[in-house]
Amino acid sequence: MKRIELLSGDEALARGAYEAGLKFAASYPGTPATEILEYLANFDDVDAQWSVNEKTAYETALGASIAGVRSIYSSKHVGVNVAMDPLMTSAYTGIGGGFVIVTADDPQLQSSQNEQDNRFIAKFSKLPMFEPSSPSEAYKMAKAAFDLSERFDTPVIIRLTTRVAHTKENVETGDRAETENKPFAVNAAKYVMVPGHAYKKHIALEAKLVELQKYGEQSEFNIAEINDKSMGIIADGTAYLYAKEVFPNASFLKLGFVYPFADEKIKRFAKEVKELYVIEEQDPFIEEHVRGLGIVLKAKDISYRIGELTPVLVKEIVEGKIKVEKAADARKPVLCPGCSHRSVFYALKKLKAIVSGDIGCYTLGALKPLEALHTTVCMGASVTIMESLSKYLGHDKVVGVIGDSTFVHSGITGLVDAAYNQAKGLLIILDNSNTAMTGSQPNPSTGVNAKGKPTKKLILEEICKAAGADIVETINAFDKNLQNKIKELMSKESLCVLIARFPCRMIERGKMVAPVFNKDKCIVCGACLQIDCPAIYKNMEGKITHDAFLCTGCNVCASACKFNALQAAQ
Amino acid sequence: MRDKVFNILFCGTGGQGILTAAEIVSLAAVYDGYHTKKSEVHGMAQRGGSVESHVRFGKLVYSPLIEEGSADFLVSFHKGEHDRMKRCLCANGVDLFASFEEAEKNMTNKKFINTHMLGVLSKNLNIRAESWLKALEAGFKGKFIEENRKIFLEAVSKG
Ligand code: SF4
Numbered sequence: 001m002k003r004i005e006l007l008s009g010d011e012a013l014a015r016g017a018y019e020a021g022l023k024f025a026a027s028y029p030g031t032p033a034t035e036i037l038e039y040l041a042n043f044d045d046v047d048a049q050w051s052v053n054e055k056t057a058y059e060t061a062l063g064a065s066i067a068g069v070r071s072i073y074s075s076k077h078v079g080v081n082v083a084m085d086p087l088m089t090s091a092y093t094g095i096g097g098g099f100v101i102v103t104a105d106d107p108q109l110q111s112s113q114n115e116q117d118n119r120f121i122a123k124f125s126k127l128p129m130f131e132p133s134s135p136s137e138a139y140k141m142a143k144a145a146f147d148l149s150e151r152f153d154t155p156v157i158i159r160l161t162t163r164v165a166h167t168k169e170n171v172e173t174g175d176r177a178e179t180e181n182k183p184f185a186v187n188a189a190k191y192v193m194v195p196g197h198a199y200k201k202h203i204a205l206e207a208k209l210v211e212l213q214k215y216g217e218q219s220e221f222n223i224a225e226i227n228d229k230s231m232g233i234i235a236d237g238t239a240y241l242y243a244k245e246v247f248p249n250a251s252f253l254k255l256g257f258v259y260p261f262a263d264e265k266i267k268r269f270a271k272e273v274k275e276l277y278v279i280e281e282q283d284p285f286i287e288e289h290v291r292g293l294g295i296v297l298k299a300k301d302i303s304y305r306i307g308e309l310t311p312v313l314v315k316e317i318v319e320g321k322i323k324v325e326k327a328a329d330a331r332k333p334v335l336c337p338g339c340s341h342r343s344v345f346y347a348l349k350k351l352k353a354i355v356s357g358d359i360g361c362y363t364l365g366a367l368k369p370l371e372a373l374h375t376t377v378c379m380g381a382s383v384t385i386m387e388s389l390s391k392y393l394g395h396d397k398v399v400g401v402i403g404d405s406t407f408v409h410s411g412i413t414g415l416v417d418a419a420y421n422q423a424k425g426l427l428i429i430l431d432n433s434n435t436a437m438t439g440s441q442p443n444p445s446t447g448v449n450a451k452g453k454p455t456k457k458l459i460l461e462e463i464c465k466a467a468g469a470d471i472v473e474t475i476n477a478f479d480k481n482l483q484n485k486i487k488e489l490m491s492k493e494s495l496c497v498l499i500a501r502f503p504c505r506m507i508e509r510g511k512m513v514a515p516v517f518n519k520d521k522c523i524v525c526g527a528c529l530q531i532d533c534p535a536i537y538k539n540m541e542g543k544i545t546h547d548a549f550l551c552t553g554c555n556v557c558a559s560a561c562k563f564n565a566l567q568a569a570q
Numbered sequence: 571m572r573d574k575v576f577n578i579l580f581c582g583t584g585g586q587g588i589l590t591a592a593e594i595v596s597l598a599a600v601y602d603g604y605h606t607k608k609s610e611v612h613g614m615a616q617r618g619g620s621v622e623s624h625v626r627f628g629k630l631v632y633s634p635l636i637e638e639g640s641a642d643f644l645v646s647f648h649k650g651e652h653d654r655m656k657r658c659l660c661a662n663g664v665d666l667f668a669s670f671e672e673a674e675k676n677m678t679n680k681k682f683i684n685t686h687m688l689g690v691l692s693k694n695l696n697i698r699a700e701s702w703l704k705a706l707e708a709g710f711k712g713k714f715i716e717e718n719r720k721i722f723l724e725a726v727s728k729g
């Protein structure tokens with residue numbers, strides 16, 4: 001039955017995969033890819049799981065494919081880096097049941113640590129790639145990707161960007177087609193990538209790419225629209241939509257199947273039009289290839305490689321302008337009132353600790369006025385960077401902080417590394433039993449799975465001891481003794497883990513009693529403002545205001561006030 | 571008129587019901603037969619950061635983004651964000667901030683302000699009442715549906 005629904009790019013892609021008979025889905029939460037798995041988890045006939053990291057997600061999805069079922073892996077762009085090891089080799093092994101890889105890229109860094117352009121992963125891994133410009137295309141391409149995957153015995157990548165993943169549009173959906181599982185047969189030459197087998201597979205892969213290129217030439221997703229021939233534009237993704245918005249009468253070659261490139265189509269199009277532009281977001285992926293074909297074209301100045309495109313920017317590109325970076329004027333995000341990370345950062349700040357951080361809400365601790373977090377590189381790096389900082393700067397000065405979900409993702413191996421290499425130092429696990437930043441997904445320390453059902457719960461204390469930590473202690477994140485405890489553990493000649501535990505406000509909004517604010521005692525020294533709680537601020541008259549409605553009674557501000565103007569309720 | 575693309579820009583901060591409001595307008599436009607695109611800009615919205623939602627509908631919509639100077643309507647839920655986003659309105663664009671400020675002063679239950687604003691907005695848009703009501707039901711997923719319907723209709727009938 002056909003229906004019109006308002007779906008985001010993530011949901012539409014998931015819907016298309018579902019209708020294509022998808023049976024297994026694995027992912028690690030990450031903006032803007034999260035909603036793909038969340039959508040799939042709603043279906044009883046899809047086994048959808050949050051994996052502990054992208055590598056395990058990729059491998060289980062590939063395993064399901066080898067077993068013969070249609071499967072999907074999805075993550076944000078940087079997540080694909082974690083999965084690169086199996087990804088590169090899966091291009092050699094090929095698949096069993098149809099296997100689709102989704103990378104959701106984040107130009108403009110709305111919620112990421114870098115802006116990498118994952119179109120290059122298609123070229124690097126020699127895997128075919130689709131790139132939708134809208135949710136309705138994501139829906140269609142998901143279906144096409146499964147067919148292509150089985151037809152060519154290859155994983156197929158679909159690349160989204162935030163603007164597609166998080167845009168909603170009318171999508172005409174249909175019903176699920178039940179697909180037969182592919183029969184599994186033992187086949188070492190296909191699935192055991194020892195050098196001898198892999199060598200043969202590489203030869204086969206290059207031949208496959210030639211065939212895939214032919215597919216690209218025929219593909220309904222690479223469409224030439226010939227209008228006014230004085231201006232021709234080659235574009236992909238949302239860049240196509242922006243260009244179409246600004247130059248509705250121009251001729252277009254829209255690349256929806258972006259890799260391998262449809263060279264013949266590109267050459268033909270270039271011949272038809274007088275002046276040729278390549279309009280694409282981020283890096284010169286199409287531009288370089290088309291230039292490599294010996295075609296003369298105009299493209300953007302390097303200044304446009306930073307950030308997202310918009311229709312106005314497309315216009316400026318064509319006018320040959322250079323982009324001027326504007327300072328962001330949006331409000332900065334801040335930790336929720338009563339977030340337990342605040343008390344830990346406040347204690348670390350008072351101790352003047354050098355803090356290696358990680359990826360999560362708590363990365364906000366790096367911003368003013370807290371400024372209590374000093375490195376953030378990638379998932380899990382807090383532990384390993386703490387290992388080295390402690391070695392060279394002194395373990396009594398250094399602390400690593402990591403959230404529970406991130407610790408399970410890739411902190412455990414770092415802790416094993418630190419123990420094995422006899423590191424000393426303190427790692428604080430900020431355990432709020434939640435993957436908060438991406439919208440409260442459960443993780444192994446939560447004890448609930450992607451479908452909301454109870455499952456085995458990972459006991460952080462036990463795993464830290466097993467990994468080799470000398471001292472493992474647990475404390476309520478709001479315990480009055482927190483700062484002393486951190487100081488004590490920093491001074492130990494050991495590898496220590498302190499688990500600072502308190503539920504995330506997103507999962508438990510329960511209130512403790514708000515501190516009492518006594519205006520008359522307040523001298524507006526500003527100490528309480530340093531903890532950056534949204535429930536406490538300076539009003540227009542320059543007076544401190546305490547918003548008892550927002551306040552959750554964590555009392556961190558009361559501990560900051562030396563003048564007893566803010567007093568913990570008795 | 572149905573050929574024109576309507577641009578509605580919502581802005582404010584996390585937790586104000588902006589995303590729900592934008593979702594409901596979009597659903598109403600879809601139910602009314604328009605091609606609709608809705609796009610969001612929200613880094614870490616839950617944590618009080620800026621939230622924007624761009625809604626565009628018409629016969630055929632290309633870009634999901636509303637350009638500076640091309641919003642027909644600005645629906646703002648926050649003074650600072652309103653001042654920041656004002657530049658997005660087109661020359662004869664409609665700024666609904668006064669209605670928001672009034673609602674914030676007068677409404678007893680602040681949680682329904684977004685529904686009230688939808689009522690105000692609906693008077694300016696060529697979308698049938700039945701599409702709005704269907705969208706309200708779908709957007710609130712049956713939660714407080716009676717209250718929301720009442721507040722919406724009150725806002726429509728006022729002024
Ligand atoms: S969502 Fe949870 S972890 Fe994130 S800032 Fe709010 S309380 Fe803290």
Ligand code: SF4
Pocket residue numbers: 521522523524525526527528529544560561562563564565566
């Ligand atoms: S710390 Fe105390 S005295 Fe200082 S501004 Fe805050 S409430 Fe006032």
Ligand code: SF4
Pocket residue numbers: 337338514515531533534535536546550551552553554555556557558
């Ligand atoms: S007790 Fe202070 S720090 Fe804690 S939530 Fe209330 S105002 Fe914020």
